Amino acid sequence: MMNCREAVKLMSEEMDHDLSGGRRWSLRLHLLICLGCRNYRRQLSFLRQACRHEVAVDDTPPAPPPN
Numbered sequence: 001m002m003n004c005r006e007a008v009k010l011m012s013e014e015m016d017h018d019l020s021g022g023r024r025w026s027l028r029l030h031l032l033i034c035l036g037c038r039n040y041r042r043q044l045s046f047l048r049q050a051c052r053h054e055v056a057v058d059d060t061p062p063a064p065p066p067n
Contacts, residue, residue: 002030004030004037007030008037010023010026010027011027011037012044014027015048
């Protein structure tokens with residue numbers, strides 16, 4: 001059975017690339033039984049989306065000054 005430390009590592013790896021079938025299923029099984037890791041994954045996803053949004057906002061050209 002996977003422990004929380006291993007699950008956190010896999011969640012981080014999963015953000016960058018697809019996990020192999022066995023590792024993906026091990027993570028899913030762990031997440032089914034571990035509320036703490038489910039919460040961590042949700043928070044990790046939120047932070048990643050917030051960072052993407054902030055980068056997208058920074059990439060937009062500034063509005064022209066009012067006349």
